[in-house]
Amino acid sequence: MAKSQQERRAETRERLLAAARDVIAERGVAGASVDALAEAADRTSGALYAQFGSKDGLLLALLDHWKDAAAVAIAADFSSTDEIDERLSSLWRNFVDPPAEGGDAWVLLEHELWLYACRTPTARAHVAARYESARRGLGSELSASGADSALGTLLIALMIGLEMQHRLDPDAVTDEVALAGLRALLAALPG
Amino acid sequence: MAKSQQERRAETRERLLAAARDVIAERGVAGASVDALAEAADRTSGALYAQFGSKDGLLLALLDHWKDAAAVAIAADFSSTDEIDERLSSLWRNFVDPPAEGGDAWVLLEHELWLYACRTPTARAHVAARYESARRGLGSELSASGADSALGTLLIALMIGLEMQHRLDPDAVTDEVALAGLRALLAALPG
DNA sequence: GTCTATAGATTGATAGAC
DNA sequence: GTCTATCAATCTATAGAC
Structure with a gap:
């Protein structure tokens, strides 16, 4: 047919x-x-x-x-363990080298859309909602006391900035440094 | 004449x-x-x-x-105090709302150049060197034991990611959350 | 709903006058 | 060293056939 x-x-x-x-x-x-x-x-x-x-x-x-394609992909093999260090490690690896469709170009697309949103009022709300969703998703996944938006904000911020530096010079951002940073944020945040 | x-x-x-x-x-x-x-x-x-x-x-x-225009501008009123919390606060304020020429569009330019570098092999080394310089500058300013590249890497990463979210939705990133994050990284890093 | 053809504007780059 | 004029290529968008 x-x-x-x-x-x-x-x-x-x-x-x-x-x-x-x-x-x-x-x-x-x-x-x-x-x-x-x-x-x-x-x-x-x-x-x-x-x-x-x-x-x-x-x-x-x-x-x-692509609203929450990213959040979904990241959370996929994320709940497979309860060990906190392994969850952070899996989070970082999936972020810096995504297995999902779009591959490693995914981050470049995100930056393009972010710039587009900064200059296009019509698009800003869409992209802002996407980040808000990612923040709450991560916060509720990792925080002991339910959705902690502040924790999600910081973890996402750190990973974005690390990925940017990593793409210019992979040696500049080792997995050890990245994990140390993520761990520090997780440990310091109340909740 | x-x-x-x-x-x-x-x-x-x-x-x-x-x-x-x-x-x-x-x-x-x-x-x-x-x-x-x-x-x-x-x-x-x-x-x-x-x-x-x-x-x-x-x-x-x-x-x-513009190689290190950013680093210079940030470090300007940065050495004006020894209080660690005030230094972080000044660092974040200068980053999210730069007083220098170019104003708040400075960050958009940085992202444009980063994308340009990701796609243009000739330019990548230039931009990579710019970030490396910023990392070492920040590290040596804030670390007790001389230049700590890892600390600079993390602080810069966090600030970039926070600024991105802040630009889409200023309410999503309060000064308190930003400072808590920077403080957590500074406290956790050896050196 | 999709294609072909094309209009009208804009692009990066070059040539020659001064 | 800078400007004016211009080329060929490319762009977004539209119109009409099917």
Whole structure:
């Protein structure tokens, strides 16, 4: 049985979003042309405009689509142990070298979207909500007394900053230093 | 006495670099056209090509020019006190709301250059050296036993990540939480 | 719903006058 | 050393066929 028009439409949308994730991670928001995005999805620019109306429309949809993909992926093999040190270690490894789709380009995409959000009022709330969700997720996973937003804020901040330095110079950020930092934050925070 | 040709050339170079700093912070590397950069410096694109050869040439020059501007600015009113808590507080305030030229757009420029470095092999070493310099500067300022690179790595990482979240949602990162995090890292690190 | 074709604006870079 | 003028390439977006 052939695919219905609805299925075809849904598949096109999915392909365009996945292509946007990959191409933007590689070339940046401004460097990824509409034609390049469409071609990477095996479609043409016409399909993109029919689905999202504009390049910005696609970006907004991308923000919603990847809303908590990161949080989910990180939390995946995270609950597999109760040992606190192992949880932190797994957290850091998944962050600096993600096994999920998108691979290691995932962080570049996050930075692109962050910059896009800083300059685009329409997008800011979307990205802010994504970070808020990640904060509360991490806080409730690691804090003894339920959701501790402050702990999540600090752990996420440290990992982002460490990953940035790691990407420029892997030797500059050893796993030992990263874990020492995460442990220090976890130990010092009340809750 | 009129300006010599050398002085004129030097002034043009200075103006172009300052314009690049501002315009790129506002619109991004890819979003800042050669014409826009030149116009913001009260010159034309011809002057830009005569000075830097290409847009990438200007970017590389910008990386070198701002090499440790950040570190210098931060360390400025930093040695004004010996109280450890006040030093951390001053460090964080200067980072999240810089008084220096470029203002609060400074951080956006840093992220643009970081992304540019991640994608441009020629630029990566420049940006990596900039971070390395900042790490050692901070480490030697704050560590009891001389230059502690690990401490600098962690403090810078935390501040970058906190600033990112702060920019999306100022309420999400209070000064109290930021200082608690910095204090925790400083206390836990050996040295 | 998607494609082809194309319009209209903008891009990075070059050539020649001064 | 800088400006003006311009080229070829590329960009976002639209219109009409299917």
